[in-house]
Amino acid sequence: MKAREFWILFAPSFLVMGGLLVIPLVRTIQWSFESVRYGTPGTFVGLDNFADALTDPRFGQAALFTIIVTVITTAILLVLGYVVATGIDRLTKSRPLVLGIMLVSYVLPNLVGAVAFSWLVNDNFGGIVNRFIGLITGTQVLWFTEQVPNAILIIANTVWHMLPFAMLIILAGLQGVPVELREAATIDGASPLQTHLHVIIPTIRGVLGFVTLISIMDVLRMFDNLIPLSPQAAAIGNESIMLYVYSVAFADGAQQLGLGSAINVLTILLILVMLTPFIRGIFKEAKVAR
Amino acid sequence: MTLTDEALSTRAITTADIEGKGRRPRGRRKPPVVTGILLGILCLLMLAPFIWMTLSVTKPTNVAFANPPVYWGYEPTFQAFVNLWETTYFSDYLVNTLVVAVVSTIIALIIGIPAAYALSRFPNYISALLLVLALIFRALPRFAVVLPMYDITRALGIYDTTFALAIALVAINQPFTIWLLRNFFAEIPRELDEAAMIDGCTRIGMLRRVMIPLMGPGILTAGIFVFLFAFQEYLTALVLTDTSSKTVPVFIATQLGQTLPMLQQAGAASILLTIPVILIAFVAQKYLVAGLSDGAVKG
Numbered sequence: 317m318k319a320r321e322f323w324i325l326f327a328p329s330f331l332v333m334g335g336l337l338v339i340p341l342v343r344t345i346q347w348s349f350e351s352v353r354y355g356t357p358g359t360f361v362g363l364d365n366f367a368d369a370l371t372d373p374r375f376g377q378a379a380l381f382t383i384i385v386t387v388i389t390t391a392i393l394l395v396l397g398y399v400v401a402t403g404i405d406r407l408t409k410s411r412p413l414v415l416g417i418m419l420v421s422y423v424l425p426n427l428v429g430a431v432a433f434s435w436l437v438n439d440n441f442g443g444i445v446n447r448f449i450g451l452i453t454g455t456q457v458l459w460f461t462e463q464v465p466n467a468i469l470i471i472a473n474t475v476w477h478m479l480p481f482a483m484l485i486i487l488a489g490l491q492g493v494p495v496e497l498r499e500a501a502t503i504d505g506a507s508p509l510q511t512h513l514h515v516i517i518p519t520i521r522g523v524l525g526f527v528t529l530i531s532i533m534d535v536l537r538m539f540d541n542l543i544p545l546s547p548q549a550a551a552i553g554n555e556s557i558m559l560y561v562y563s564v565a566f567a568d569g570a571q572q573l574g575l576g577s578a579i580n581v582l583t584i585l586l587i588l589v590m591l592t593p594f595i596r597g598i599f600k601e602a603k604v605a606r
Numbered sequence: 607m608t609l610t611d612e613a614l615s616t617r618a619i620t621t622a623d624i625e626g627k628g629r630r631p632r633g634r635r636k637p638p639v640v641t642g643i644l645l646g647i648l649c650l651l652m653l654a655p656f657i658w659m660t661l662s663v664t665k666p667t668n669v670a671f672a673n674p675p676v677y678w679g680y681e682p683t684f685q686a687f688v689n690l691w692e693t694t695y696f697s698d699y700l701v702n703t704l705v706v707a708v709v710s711t712i713i714a715l716i717i718g719i720p721a722a723y724a725l726s727r728f729p730n731y732i733s734a735l736l737l738v739l740a741l742i743f744r745a746l747p748r749f750a751v752v753l754p755m756y757d758i759t760r761a762l763g764i765y766d767t768t769f770a771l772a773i774a775l776v777a778i779n780q781p782f783t784i785w786l787l788r789n790f791f792a793e794i795p796r797e798l799d800e801a802a803m804i805d806g807c808t809r810i811g812m813l814r815r816v817m818i819p820l821m822g823p824g825i826l827t828a829g830i831f832v833f834l835f836a837f838q839e840y841l842t843a844l845v846l847t848d849t850s851s852k853t854v855p856v857f858i859a860t861q862l863g864q865t866l867p868m869l870q871q872a873g874a875a876s877i878l879l880t881i882p883v884i885l886i887a888f889v890a891q892k893y894l895v896a897g898l899s900d901g902a903v904k905g
Contacts, residue, residue, distance in 0.1 A: 321809050322724045329721035329780060336777030337743055340754035347754075354757050403645050406638040412891060417649040419887040419894060420656065420880075425838035427855045428876040431862070432655035435662060435873070440671055440866065444658055447674060476652065481898065488899035533745040540840045543859050558841075561749050566756075566845060573753065580750035587745045595738050599731075 347577035354571065365578035375579065377553050378560040385467065385556075386535040389474045393531050394524060396475065397482030402512070404483065405490050415484075422480035430541035433473045434460075460545075463552045470545050470554065474535055482527045489523030490516070529594055533587065557583055656880065663687075663873040671866050686874040689867065696857065696875060702768055703853040703879075706843075707836040709772040714783050714832045715825060717776070722787030723813055727796065733788065740781035751778065752845045759846060766848040774846055775836045782835075783828050786897055790824030791817070827893040830886065837883065854879050 323330075348365055352358025369375050404414055421429055436445045437459040449457055457465045493516055501511045517524070539558040542549055549555040550563065557579065565576025662670050664682045690696050725733055755774050759765040794817065802812040818825065840855040847856060854875055861872035887894065 322728055325720035325724035325809070325813075328717040329784060332717055332773070332777050333743075333780050336755070336774060337751055337780075340751040340758070341746070343754035343757070344750045355760060400645070400648065403638075403641045406641050407645070410642070414645055414649060415895065416888040416891050418652060419891065420884050421652050423834055423838075423883040423887050423894070424656075424880055425840060425855050425883075427840045427859060428879055429655065431858060431872065431876055432659040436655055436658055440869070444675055476655070479652075484895060484898045537747055539748070540855075543840075544862055547863065558747060558749060561747070565749070565753060576749065576753065580747050580753075583747045584750060587747075588742070591741060591745060594741065598734050598737050598741075601734070 344577045344580050347573050348581045350574050352573045354573065358574065361574065365574040366582070368575055369578045369582065374550070374555070375557075375560060378555045378557050381467070381554055382536060382538070382557045385471055385474070385538070386532055389471050389478070389535050390528055390531040392471070392475050393478055393482040394527060396479060397486045397527060398517075398524075400479065400483045401486040401490055404487060418480045418483065420480075421476050422478070424477075426477060426540040427543060429477050430473055431544045433469075433476065433541075434544045437469060461548060461552060463554055466546055466552060466554050470538075470542065473541050473545055474538065477541070478531060478534065482531065485523055485527050485530075486520065489520035492523075493519050525594075529591070532590060536583070536587065656877075659873050660877060663870055663877060667867050667870060670870055686867075686870040687878070690871040690874045690878075694857070694871065695852075696854075696871075696878075699852050699854045699857045699875075700878070702847075702851050703837060703855075705768050706772045706775065706839075706851075706853060707833050709768070710775040710779070710836045711829050711833045713773065714776045714779060715829055718780060718783040718787055718828065719818065719821075719825065720810075720813060722784045723791050723817060725784065726788045726791035726794075727799065736788070737785065740785040743781040748778070748841050749845075752842050755842075756845050765846065766851050768851045771843055771846050771851060771853070772836070774842055775839060778842065779832050779835050783832055786828045786831065787821075787824060790821055790827070794820055823893065823896070826890075827897040830890050830893050831897050834883065834886065837879075 347358065349360055349362060350358030351361045351364070400418075404411060404418075407414060424432075435443075437443050437457075439446060446457060446459065449455075459465050459469050497515060497519065498511060501515045506514070537558055538556045539562065542554075542556055542559050546552070546554050549559055555563075561576045561579050564570055564572040564579075663686050664684065665676070665680055666683050666685065669676045669680045725736055752774070755770075756765070759767075759770045759774075764770040798816065798820075799812060802816045803809070807815060838855070839853070840859065843853040843856050844859070847853065858872045858875050858879075861868045861875070
C-alpha cells in the first residue's frame, strides 16, 4: 500500500483522535502547571500543583486505598478467574448458557451493577446479605459507614463486575494448551494440581499477564461503582484517586483544575511505568514478525 | 516429546474453541457433576444482585423497604415503572442514551474501518506503534481527557448536546475499535486485495465490495462493543451533559440520595437499562467472546 493511500484511509480516524484525545491530553498537561479555572486562561505556577497533591493527606489516603484495592482485586480475579475457567472448560452442552449468565455482570453498566449490589446489603432494601450475616454472627456489619467492611464491599463488587472478563480471557488461553501436553503430564505421573501449577499455568502466563494488566488499569481508574457503594467515601477514607480528582476539579462547581490535572498526570505516569514491560513485548514481537 | 514455545503460541484460537464446539473428544467422558453444581451456584451468585433488585422494584413501596425483608405474600406491582414513566423524564433520558450509543457506534465504524484496514496492510512497526498507543489511551484516566473536553465544549457552545457526547465517546473508544478491527483484517490474506485490484477495483471500491462483506462478523463484534461502551458510559456523560442530553446512568445516580420511592424508580430504570444488555449477552455471545479473546490472545 502506498503512503498516500494509507493516509487517505487513516485520516478521518486520525483527525478525531488527534482533536478529541491528544489535544485534551495536552491541555491537561498544560493545566497541571497552572492555576486555572474553567473558561479562563490560567497563570503558570510551576510545580506547585504537584507539590500540593503530594503533600495533601487526603490524596495520600486516596492513592493508598486505590492501590490496596487494585492489588487485592487483581489477585482474586486471577485465582478465581483461573478456577472458574477450568470448570467451564469441562462443560460442553451447558457452556453457552453458563457463559451467557456470566457475561451479564460484565455487560451491565458498572454503575447499575453497583446499585444492584448495594441493595443486597442495604438495610433500606431489606439487605438480604446483611440479614444472613446477622442471623449467623449476631452482629450487624456497617457496610457503608465503616472503612474495612466498605472496602470489602467495593472489592466484592469489582470482582463481580470483572470476573467474566478475566475468566473468558483465561478460558481462551486454556484452549491454547495442547491436549497432548496435559496427557503427557498425566502419563508422567503428575497429580492434577501439579499439572496445573507446572504445566498449564506456565504455558498461559502471557494470557495471565494480560488479565493482570487490564485489571490493574481498570481498577486504578475506579469511579462509577463508588458512587452507590461508598456515599461517604471521603469521610471514611475510601476515596479512589478518580473520585478525589472529581471532587477537587468538578463536583459542585469545584474549580481546582490545576490540582486535578496534576493528579491526572501523576496517574498517567504511574500507568506508563506499569505498561513498560508490555510495550517492550509488543515491539519485540513486531520486530520478530518483520 | 518436544514442544517448543513457538509451537504452543502459534496454535490459532478460534471462537468455536471457546464456545466448546469442534474440539476433539477426550479420553475420559465423565459428566462433570461436582463442577456443574459449583458453577450453578456461581451463576446464581452472579445474578443475585439483579434478582434481588427485580424483587425489590416489583414490591409495593411499603413492603419493598421493610426490614426484615418480606419474601412472599405481597402483591407484585409494576407501579415503580409506571411512576418512573409518568413522574420523571425517563423516556427522554432513554432516547438520549440510545441516540448517543447508536450515533457513536455508526461514526466509530465509518472512520474506524478504513483506518483499521490501512493499518493492517502497512508495515509492522507502525502497527506496533498503534497497539502501544491504543494500550496507553485505553489506560488513560478518563478525567484527563474529559475535563478538557468539558472546557472545550463549553467554549464551542456544544456542551450538553447528544452530539458532543457521542463524538467524545467515538474518540475515547476509537483506539480499542481500531485495534479490534485491525486484528480481524489481519486475518484476511493480502492476495485477495491484489486480486481485486488487478480486476480493476480501486482501494476504496475494494474495501467496500470485497473487504466489508468478508469482515461481517468482525464489524459486528466491534460494533457491539462500541455500542455497549457508549450505553454503559457514566463518567463522560456525567461531565459532558447537564439537563437536555442527560443519559440514563446519570439519571440513576442522581436518584440515589433521594426519597425511597425515587430509589425504587432508580431500580426500575436500572432494570429497563439492563434488559437490552442481557439480551446482547445471550444473543450476541459469540461476538462478545470473539472480541474479548481476540484483543487478548493476539494483542
